[in-house]
Amino acid sequence: MEFPSEDIFLMTASPVIKAITNFKQVSKTLEEFDVEEQPSSLLEKRYPNIKVIQSGVKQLKSDDHKIFTEDGKEYIYEKLCLCAGAKPKLIFEGNPYVLGIRDTDSAQAFQKNLAQAERIVVVGNGGIALELVYEIQGCEVIWAIKDKAIGNTFFDAGAAEFLIPKLTAEKRETPIECKRTKYTMEGSEEKERSLAASDKLGSALGPDWHEGLHLKGTKEFCHKVHIEILCEVKKIHLQQEFIQLQRTSSTFPKEEKNVKPDEVLWPVYVELTNGKIYGCDFIVSATGVVPNVKPFLDGNNFAVGEDGGLKVDKHMHTSLPDIYAAGDICTASWEPSPVWHQMRLWTQARQMGWYAAKCMAADTLGESIDMDFSFELFAHVTKFFNYKVVVLGKYNAQGLGLDHELMLRCTKGQEYVKVVMQNGRMMGAVLIGETDLEETFENLILNQMDLSAYGEELLNPDIDIEDYFD
Ligand SMILES: Cc1cc2nc3c(=O)[nH]c(=O)nc-3n(C[C@H](O)[C@H](O)[C@H](O)COP(=O)(O)OP(=O)(O)OC[C@H]3O[C@@H](n4cnc5c(N)ncnc54)[C@H](O)[C@@H]3O)c2cc1C
Ligand SMILES: NC(=O)C1=CN([C@@H]2O[C@H](COP(=O)(O)OP(=O)(O)OC[C@H]3O[C@@H](n4cnc5c(N)ncnc54)[C@H](O)[C@@H]3O)[C@@H](O)[C@H]2O)C=CC1
DSSP states (O other): OOOTTSOEEEEESSSEEEEEEEEEEOSSSOEEEEEEEEEHHHHHHHOTTEEEEESOEEEEEGGGTEEEETTSOEEEOSSEEEOOOEEEOOTTTTOTTEEOOOSHHHHHHHHHHHTTOSEEEEEOOSHHHHHHHHHOBSSEEEEEOSSSSSOTTTOOHHHHHHHHHHHTOSSOOOOOOOSSOEEEOTTOOHHHHHHSOTTSOOOOOOTTGGGGSOOBOSSSOSOOEEEEOSOOEEEEEEHHHHHHHHHHOTTSOOBSSOOSOTTOOOSEEEEETTSOEEEESEEEEOOOEEEOOHHHHTTOOOOBOTTSOEEEOTTSBOSSTTEEEOGGGEEEOSOOOTTOOOOOOHHHHHHHHHHHHHHHHHHHHTOOOOOOGGGSSOEEEEEETTEEEEEEESTTOTTOTTOOEEEEEEETTTEEEEEEEETTEEEEEEEESSOOOHHHHHHHHHHTOOOGGGGGGGGOTTSOHHHHHO
């Protein structure tokens, strides 16, 4: 707290605030922390100059340095940081059978619907879809993906193949403990939570969001996942529409894999671009996010990135005076380090928020500030299919074109190690399982040492690679 005498207003549409606790720097760039929902009074007690205002911002007048909240009040700011997150980018938005998952309300709505479901269709191939298809039990999942292999935002086809057997496992495993950010709801009050209107945007759930949920359908089996690759959703037909089309069109495709007796109909039918039709109880659209910029754009000439976020420079400053942005809402528009890229993740939201605050303080004091070290290397640790997963740098050779080589090491059911090399230098890595290689590889990517002489030995499991580079 650099300015204990200044008033700081934290304006939020959500009745609880998210606090980061137990923060641990695992390595130079990998970090681990818990995220807890807490009543705002805790923050106010700890920092008396912070006042939490629980009301959505409905308008910004940047020329006047004013913001207007939904409860009819207006506030003047000297400096403003916009951290309003993102919204799910839903396919067929507005269709009542299409659900997205972002905050506590939407996750609970999903759980409730799942409890009565026999079959659902999951669309999308990123973080949420990967977690869902593994966690859901007792409900058939038709997983429709645009790509050839599962998990395109984190993996290549090799890693996908390594993971697939976990989806056909009969029994659910005991979850592993791994260094990743953990999400808990300690300290939050149920009473407050239930007051949140369902159309209001709450905080994104983040790590381990499914641990408190009961993700079970009506059946007794564990996993039953059918994957449809290289396709998108062409149309969604409601039951009546489907019956009509079956009756009137001789060319209308037949439903695939009907688990119900012929005369029993599904509430909704999904027509895929590969011509197949699946009946289901509902559809989950896990198809990415769009920055939540709407309340702030009207009348303000922000520079907006291609992904719809507020462009920020290397000091987290937007294109408008005295307005900064951090987290999912912003688009990093500085010249990045060759091994960093933006991804809308908790870790980056925390790092950006922390760094934006330092930049705001430095600007106020007229001091200069260097880019935070966390933006030197992209580093993320998480868990998919009960494996620890670490992704570093250009782990999928993003932006490297054809000018790169891959080295692999894989032991079925145990570990998958991939490194991305360019001109003898390590540019990125995917580490699945307990590889214990993250710190060494992090160093090798950061120091860009020429590793040509080591060749394939880099991944030789019989060599303690750390000894090489000490
Ligand atoms: C299901 C799910 C699982 C995830 N799992 C992981 C994971 O395992 N690891 C990981 O690193 N990341 C994960 N993420 C991503 C991570 O949650 C987000 O990147 C992160 O929460 C972004 O933080 P943020 O502060 O920018 O936005 P948010 O956390 O969305 O917070 C935005 C805040 O702004 C408030 N707000 C919005 N509009 C207004 C308004 N008009 N006025 C006032 N307040 C407003 C909201 O109420 C909210 O409190 C996951 C996301 C989801 C949805
Ligand atoms: N463990 C982790 O680190 C997790 C991180 N997250 C983060 O939360 C956010 C939201 O997660 P997701 O929705 O999974 O986003 P995502 O960005 O991870 O994945 C979106 C997926 O949807 C696909 N897609 C986009 N448009 C589509 C369309 N019209 N039809 C079919 N597929 C389409 C994309 O190809 C991509 O596979 C992301 O920022 C993600 O990184 C979410 C869950 C877990």
